[in-house]
Amino acid sequence: MGVTNLSTELLRAFITVIEVASFTRAAEILGRTQPAISLQIKRLEQTVGYDLIERKGKEITLTERGEALAVHARQILRLNDLAMVQFEKPSESSKLRVGLPVDYAVNTLQSCLTSVVRQYSEVQVEIRCDLSKNVLSALRSNEIDIAVALFDGDDQQFLFRNWEEQPNWVGATDFEIPDGADIPLVVHPYGCVYRDRMTTALKLAGKSWRIAYSSPGIGGVQRAVQDGLGLSCLTVPTVQSGMRKFTEKDGLPVLPPLHIGLFARQAQLGAGGYAAIDEMVKTLEAQSSDIHPG
Known part of the structure; x- marks a missing residue:
């Protein structure tokens, strides 16, 4: 069986449609007509032998095969564009x-x-x-x-x-979890993934908590933890000196990845x-x- 070559032109149409979630907008970006973009997607689907994109009205979603191809398509286009840029003349800022x-x-x-x-x-x-x-x-x-x-x-x-x-519960090196009282938490404002992880895990474990400190900046959260104001949830790159990890042995629930x-x-x-x-x-x-x- 011969090797099937994927066309970068078809892959670019595919990725552009995904990114802008519109065949019409993709056509404008690529300087083509909307029917031409639709034809390119169809040709790509015929090449791989599977449907890649599902359309329900104006909504565009990827099939399972489409999601798999998108990962490789992005890498193929990346290598193509990096190769071609070597031959381009310097452009304006x-x-x-x-x-x-x-x-x-x-x-x-x-x-x-x-x-x-x-x-x-x-x-x-x-x-x-x-x-x-x-x-x-x-x-x-x-x-x-x-x-x-x-x-x-x-x-x-x-x-x-x-x-x-994997995120970790962290507190100051000398911090002690209060016995019989709400657990003080150091958090980012509402809507932060870390905050959601902590409060959901504690709720499911049947533990009560209170917000002791809130800051939009990571520096403020780190300093508040080091000062012993409460527990927080951090990943390895953001854990600093003056902090220690807390685990199930300390009575805390495991945080999801x-x-x-x-x-x-x-x-x-x-x-x-x-x-x-x-x-x-x-x-x-x-x-x-x-x-x-x-």
């Missing part, structure tokens, strides 16, 4: 908008973008830090191009890579964007032995 979560190693991720800024001086990098849910919302509304965010694990529209990491996603609007990335993705992937995978591909 462009912007790269990156969204990072305040609740997951934001300082480390910011630092890893330094080499990208130096290597691609013509690219203006704009970094936005916010709660994961707000970062993803900004990505969907095309306010940013690349995002790292904690997510539920089922968002495939812009997903480039994903990992899992976190899904960490690297999301990108691949239809509008240049070499600088792919370089940023590469740096963030290396950083995320080097941060901790607890993190592994999801």
Whole structure:
């Protein structure tokens, strides 16, 4: 049996339709007509022998085979675009908008973008830090191009890579869980994945709690934990000196793993964007032995 070659043109149409959730919008981006994009998707489905996209009215969803192909399609297009950029003439200044979560190693991720800024001086990098849910919302509304965010694990529209990491209960080294009283919690504002993990786990375990300290910034949360104001939920990269882990032996419930996603609007990335993705992937995978591909 001969090898079947996947057309990058068909794959680009496929990924663009996924990212913008519209055949019409994808046609505008790629400079084609809507019927031409529909035909390209059909040709791709005929090539692989499976339906890839389901349409219910204006809603577009991926089939199971479509989700599987999307992972490989993004990597194929990445290599194609990086190869072709070597032959492009220098262009005018462009912007790269990156969204990072305040609740997951934001300082480390910011630092890893330094080499990208130096290597691609013509690219203006704009970094936005916010709660994961707000970062993803900004990505969907095309306010940013690349995002790292904690997510539920089922968002495939812009997903480039994903990992899992085990969060930990942490408190000050001399902190003692109060006996017969509400457990004081140090948290980010409402809507934070960490906060939801803690309160849900305690509720299911039949334990009561109170919010002792709330801050939108990871620095404030870390300092409050070190000062002994309460327990919090952190991952290995954000645990600092002056803290210790608490476990089931301390009477606390096990926290479910976190899904960490690297999301990108691949239809509008240049070499600088792919370089940023590469740096963030290396950083995320080097941060901790607890993190592994999801």
